[in-house]
Amino acid sequence: MPRVSAEGAVVSAAEQEINALLALHPKGFDLSLGRITRLLERLGNPHEQLPPVIHVAGTNGKGSTSTFCRAILEAHGLTVHVHTSPHLVNWHERFRLGAEGGGRLVEDAVLADAVRRVAAANQGETITVFEILTAVMFVLFSEHPADAALIEVGLGGRFDATNVIPHPAAAVIMSISLDHQAYLGDRVELIAAEKAGIIKRGVPVVIGEQSEEIARDVLIETAERLACPLDVYGQNFIAFEENGRMVYQDEDELIDLPQPRLAGRHQQANAAAAIRALKAAGFKLEEQAIGRGLTSASWPGRLERLTYGRLVENLPEGVEIWIDGGHNPGAGRVIAEAMATLNDRESRPLFLVSGMINTKDPIGYFEAFAGMARQVFTVPVPDCEAGLDPRYLADAAGQAGLRAGPAPDVETALAAICRSRDGSTLPPRILIGGSLYLLGHVLRINGTPPV
Structure with a gap:
């Protein structure tokens, strides 16, 4: 049951479970797929039992793009799981479960139970808390039906714990710039190579707007080497403002849309990447529903x-x-x-x-x-x-x-x-x-x- 901290704040059951893990396991990052793979095998490989997955990486823009994807799919009447990190206030923000009428943050009792089960399966072995929570995400998403899952990379891509998904419906890589250099490298091309690690052979790839040409080149080379259907912002699709509206254009169509609800001109490019990613993943989209999604999208703490x-x-x-x-x-x-x-x-x-x-x-x-x-x-x-x-x-x-x-x-x-x-x-x-x-x-x- 919930308890009260020394500062007077209510500590939820899930937070108690996660705090116990934080006290037990190493803090920080230790990029590897061996521990998460071992744990998922003990759990029955829930990552292989998911609805169609759109896997999203990037230094900036991945959260907004996931938000647009979710809003557009929900405007079509579909149910969508969403995994993001880090959270702002509560751990529950990382796990949004698809539901009729719109997804909801996971209930505390459901999250606490999943954390307990995953921790028990780990049997006290060395692992990072992010890896445990990634396994929790896979368990939750496999146990609750939905039409799609949007899974955001935590750090990097190649050795990120989310990168065990065997065959996503699409991989999306948003803007890449210098960040987390201690883990990913001190040059943009090195960071791009790490992010490109989520690209799987033959899986559609969408590359969002890139301010660094060398990053775009690394992503394109990787996708082409792995024989992936490829869409690149500025080449195969684009968005621009016209008469106070957002115009989306790709090789198939031109769509006149309302401006995205999220503030900032850059959100047009993020919205365009979301539209192209959904199409690449095989979802059939209707213009009016896309517009409803753009104007209903909400992403706390971002402009x-x-x-x-x-x-x-x-x-x-x-x-x-x-x-x-x-x-x-x-x-x-x-x-x-x-x-x-x-x-x-x-x-x-x-x-x-x-x-x-x-x-x-x-x-x-x-x-x-x-x-x-x-x-x-x-x-x-x-x-x-x-x-x-x-x-x-x-x-x-x-x-x-x-x-x-x-x-x-x-x-x-x-x-x-x-x-x-x-x-x-x-x-x-x-x-x-x-x-x-x-x-x-x-x-x-x-x-x-x-x-």
């Missing part, structure tokens, strides 16, 4: 404006809070472009509240906002041993050409921003970001966790 909750209610009228979990230079450029687009409509002063962990490139991230952000307030990432010291992070922002200083927490930073209006006639626009862990904390204290 999301907070419109209610405790943090919002404590701000002066008119102040905007936006949150985004992007944390690498590629994501920084996309987020900065989205903020600039908002500024084209209404020129508000932009402030950043940023926290990051020590595996990221803070200078590269902040450089995207040079000349745009009035000031950066750097904050700790709560309950995260890998969080960067706010003083170090402020120095990194300064090296990127931004005025910056540390703050003890998000709420103090917000209060300071609201006091320093710099003579602007419009209330400020505040972007909180740099870490998904920080966003989880923000959503928790705001009282608006993902559902």
